[in-house]
Amino acid sequence: MYLNCHTYYSLRYGTLKTEELLALAVENNCKILALTDINNTSACLDFVRLAPKYNIRPILGVDFRNGAEQQFVLLAKNNEGYKNINSYLSSFLHQPGLAIPERPVEMENCYAVYPFKKGKNYTLKQNEYLGVSIKQLSGLKFSKQNINKDRLVLLHTVSFQNKKGYNTHRLLRAIDNNTLLSKLSISEQGHEExxxxxxEKKELIHVDFPELIENTLQLLDNCHIEFDFSETKPKNQHAYSNNENLDFRFLQKLTYQGLSYRYKNVDEKTYTRISKELDIIKERGFVSYFLINWKILKYARSKGYFYVGRGSGANSIIAYLVRITDVDPMELDLYFERFINIHRRNPPDFDIDFSWSDRDDITRFMFKQFKNTSLITVYNTFKFKASVRELGKVFGLPKSEIDLLTRGKFNFNQLDNLSQLVLKYSQYIQGFPNYLGIHAGGVLIPEEPIHSYCATFMPPKGFATAQIDMVAAEDIRLYKFDILSQRGLGKIKDAVEIVERNHPHQEPIDIHNIKRFKEDKHIKYLLKNAKAIGCFYVESPAMRMLLKKLQVDDYLGLVAASSVIRPGVAKSGMMREYILRYRNPERRKEAHPVLLNIMPETFGVMVYQEDVIKVAHHFGGLTLGEADMLRRGMSGKFRSRDEFSKVKQQFFDNCKADGKPDAVTSDIWRQIESFAGYAFAKGHSASYAVESYQSLFLKAYYPLEYMVATLNNGGGFYSRELYVHEAKMHGGIIQAPCINQSEYLTTIMGNTIYLGFGFLRSLETQAIEKICTNRNRYGTFISLDNFIDRVPISVEQLAILIKINAFRFTGKNKKELLWAAYLQTSKVPKEDYVPTLFQPKKISYKTPELKSSELENAFDEYELLGFPLCSPFDLLANPKENTLRANQLLHYKNRVVTIDGYLVATKNTATSNGKSMHFGTFLDRKGDFIDTVHFPPIAAKFPFRGKGIYSITGKITEEFECVTIEVISMYHQAIIEDPRYSENPKNIIA
Known part of the structure; x- marks a missing residue:
């Protein structure tokens, strides 16, 4: 008898999780339930999947509303009706702001229920009903409206569980309306009922309005919805060529054609692997999945786009041969069963990375090439701190109090009532979906129209996006294609092009010659000595230190390091153990014999996701299907599901039955549990390592061009300042933006690097376009007057260019140029420049004699670029020379030293008991790295105080030739007072 039930996917309205709604229905002896979230279908598939567990027959529909005002409820008579409802809802979601009318268009296999309004006459069609709420029942007895009683149903809404749920609902509505709770309009909220x-209420309705209940139950009986959640054929596009047999023969053909491209000699082992994979791919129904990926990447190659195929898909030799990935699974002995196996329930996974500048075109191609394409959503949820801020505003708390609550600087018992309520309800709504976002790269290409499963909405980029996430899609056997973006590929692609321009007479670079790169001595040197700043995945302080400790100089070592660095390995304590066993063969004998036998390549240490499957299978006695479920469950997406709990128990039961000691079993489980959720598939690490080698090659042979590409692609792990510094360390001559040389992006000529206009804070893109367009059309500028005549920009924008010394070619002082600019530039924007035969004579203004210093230039650079182009050590107020340098620290092991360092990166973390600690990365006066660790007492006493130079005192520790300073004290050194605003340059800023 419930036609209108909401979960919390009725965004910022409902308060019930899907399972909570079903559990409440059971408590209320409900056997049939209609889920009709407000303008949303995100919960529908999960609702149908879970309903049998509660012995409830599910019905699906949508509650169509404008804000909180209900227009009508549509119920699906069957799956076709559900698809029609989704299509209709999507027509509004694709045009934000389009109001929902009072009555829907005519649709087949759907029932419409209108909220009863007193005094309104209704002409109802055969599939239309009037819904009466509980509070309207008493008035219904006395209504004189001409109503067909057969068309009346009970329209009782369920949105929350109790009074607390209602209070939460009101808070969500206030957040949605961006208003104080006290000012929330009655029309914008639901009712406590x-x-x-x-x-008692149900009994009264049965007695007084039996026909109403009968009509409602009859309507529900007419509705049936079914989805197949079993391990049947995938719901993705079944055939690439409209014929599955032709598809398989085509995939075979592509595979064997690829042999000559990938291998000089093919052995029997490779042919056997190919045959095995093809059989499994066909049996599991994944042929079209491979061919669609192949088609996408064929298009990418035709456009010259760089890409990396990674994820567990790199474990497949078929993927390697048809050029979906560049990782050879035979070379690395990759475990195909990690990707696809007969027992595996979940779909295969290709992660395809493109440059950030190319991905949108790839997405457009997919939408154009394949029918039924849509992006996939993510549920952006309320996080605790954000909830505190939102609810603090709803309750009218001042910003200062909200800040204290978000920082946790309070004693709960000493807070006032409102602040306590903010914290209480912030905790309650934590995890509630707030709004629908777009998955980082997930694309669905189903066989049936996407509206068979859910509605779609239209985000700003203009690609239809499904209202379900990847977990709901996988439950229905509808798996995603991952089309991702990263700046690392953009750096590589741009660097190759920059090298070609800066070295026009040399041979073109074959950036895909990975076999050559693996043997290159210069690359080996960079790896072993961790000199990989700017290089993909190997430049962070943690990776730099790991490479030093391992002394990695080969491909396989880098593949392992790419996974060892992940948080799970470190958390389990096995990263340190791996380092010890890597460097000391005697240590390997301490590994458990079974684990050493399973993973000899990594000395018995779990490094890859495949290792979890192997250990669970060989040590824990799980089937391959169970072992893979265990691995997936560890990622968190399925951890709460019953299947995962059963597999975990099976692991322990099998070990006990096999006579393994409980202590050993528990220790192995601890390693699995702490590791698996963060680990990489080996093929994934191998894919990353390929990209690392490409960037390492460019860094080794073309460091300046590669740094320019890095700057133009948004940097990397560090700020842009460090990449400018790195270019200097390789002999680059860094020039501030120049009117006659610079473009929007940074450019290089020989070894001179001109920073791009895009570096300048507050310089408008429109102004940059005008400068570059005019210069390209009419030639270089010969003076400031010439520039002012030709480029119509405001005096404020011109002042930015003068202050950064972009007119230094004139030989005039910046202050003189600023005076001239203010005197000659019109306040009224002028028309576009048109060259004339005769130029009007300029009025010559007499300006006072003005001077500017290099220090003033440095502060202008700091203001406009974010950093000075000189050494930051030149700006110290008290430049007392500390002669200690980073490369000397090893000589002071276990001693306390003091050294000056310029802060470039920090990492904040917490100890096991929740106390804050930090890791710091600094540069010494020569430009070499200093690494520091700040334990909780020191972190609290000597906090970081922003950018700048610090005097660091601490104890020198060393492990595997890797030096760290355990900080004892740290002081932020003062710089000189800004000379642009002071007549007394001796004054300092602390």
Whole structure:
């Protein structure tokens, strides 16, 4: 008898999780339930999947509303009706702001229920009903409206469980309306009665309005919805060529054609692997999945786009041969069963990375090439701190109090009532979906129209996006294509092009010659000595230190390091153990014999996701299907599901039955549990390592061009300042933006690097376009007057260019140029420049004699670029020379030293008991790295105080030739007072 039930996917309205709604229905003896979230279908598939567990027959529909005002409820008679409802809802979601009318268009296999309004006459079609709420029942007895009683149904809404749920609902509505709770309009909120009916109320309705209940139950009986959640054929596009047999023969053909491209000699082992994979791919129904990926990447190659195929898909030799990945699974002995196996329930996974500048075109191609394409959503949820801020505003708390609450600087018992309520309800709504976002790269290409499963909405980029996430899609066997973006590929692509321009007479670079790169001595040197700043995945302080400790100089070592660095390995304590066993063969004998036998390549240490499967299978006695479920469950997406708990128990039961000691079993499980959720598939690490080698090659042979590409692609792990510094360390001559040389992006000529206009804070893109367009059309500028005549920009924008010394070619002082600019530039924007034969004579203004210093230039650079182009050590107020340098620290092991360092990166973390600690990365006066660790007492006493130079005192520790300073004290050194605003340059800023 419930036609209108909401979960919390009725965004910022409902308060019930899907399972909570079903559990409440059971408590209220409900056997049939209609889920009709407000303008949303995100919960529908999960609702149908879970309903049998509660012995409830599910019905699906949508509650169509404008804000909180209900227009009508549509119920699906069957799956076709559900698809029609989704298509209709999507027509509004694709045009934000389009109001929902009072009555829907005519649709087949759907029922419409209109909220009853007193005094309004209704002409109802055969599939239309009037819904009467509980509070309208008493008035219904005395209504004189001409109503067909057969068309009346009970329209009772369920949105929350109890009074607390109602209070939460009101807070969500206030957040949605961006208003104080006290000012929330009655029309923008529901009613406290939107709960399951009490037994007494149900009994009264049965007695007084039996026909109403009968009509409602009859309507529900007419509705049936079914989805197949079993391990049947995938719901993706079944055939690439409209014929599955032709598809398989085509995939075979592509595979064997690829042999000559990938291998000089093919052995029997390779042919056997190919045959095995093809059989499994066909049996599991994944042929079209491979061919669609192949088609996408064929298009990418035709456009010259760089890409990396990674994820577990790199474990497949078929993927390697058809050029979906560049990782050879035979070379690395990759475990195909990690990707696809007969027992595996979940779909295969290709992660395809493109440059950030190319991905949108790839997405457009997919939408154009394949029918039924859509992006996939992510549920952006309320996080605790954000909830505190939102609810603090709803309750009217001042910003200062909200800040204290978000920082946790309070004693709960000493807070006032409102602040306590903010914290209480912030905790309650934590995890509630707030709004629908777009998955980082997930694309769905189903066989049936996407509206068979859910509605779609239209985000700003203009690609239809499904209202379900990847977990709901996988439950229905509808798996995603991952089309991702990263700046690392953009750096590589741009660097190759920059090298070609800066070295026009040399041979073109074959950036895909990975076999050559693996043997290159210069690359080996960079790896072993961790000199990989700017290089993909190997430049961070943690990776730099790991490479030093391992002394990695080969491909396989880098593949392992790419996974060892992941948080799970470190958390389990096995990263350190791996380093010890890597460097000391005697240590390997301490590994458990079974684990050493399973993973000899990594000395018995779990490094890859495949290792979890192997250990669970060989040590824990799980089937391959169970082992893979265990691995997936560890990622968190399925951890709460019953299947995962059963597999975990099976692991322990099998070990006990096999006579393994409980202590050993528990220790192995601890390693699995702490590791698996963060680990990489080996093929994934191998793919990353390929990209690392490409960037390492460019860094080794073309460091300046590669740094320019890095700057133009948004940097990397560090700020842009460090990449400018790195270019200097390789002999680059860094020039501030120049009117006659610079473009929007940074450029290089020989070894001179001109920073791009895009570096300048507050310089408008429109102004940059005008400068570059005019210069390209009419030639270089010969003076400031010439520039002012030709480029119509404001005096404020011109002042930015003068202050950064972009007119230094004139030989005039910046202050003189600023005076001239203010005197000659019109306040009224002028028309576009048109060259004339005769130029009007300029009025010559007499300006006072002005001077500017290099220090003033440095502060202008700091203001406009974010950093000075000189050494930051030149700006110290008290430049007392500390002669200690980073490369000397090893000589002071276990001693306390003091050294000056310029802060470039920090990492904040917490100890096991929740106390804050930090890791710091600094540069010494020569430009070499200093690494520091700040334990909790020191972190609290000597906090980081922003950018700048610090005097660091601490104890020198060393492990595997890797030096760290355990900080004892740290002081932020003062710089000189800004000379642009002071007549007394001796004054300092602390």
């Amino acid at each position: 939107e709960q399951f009916l009490t037994a």
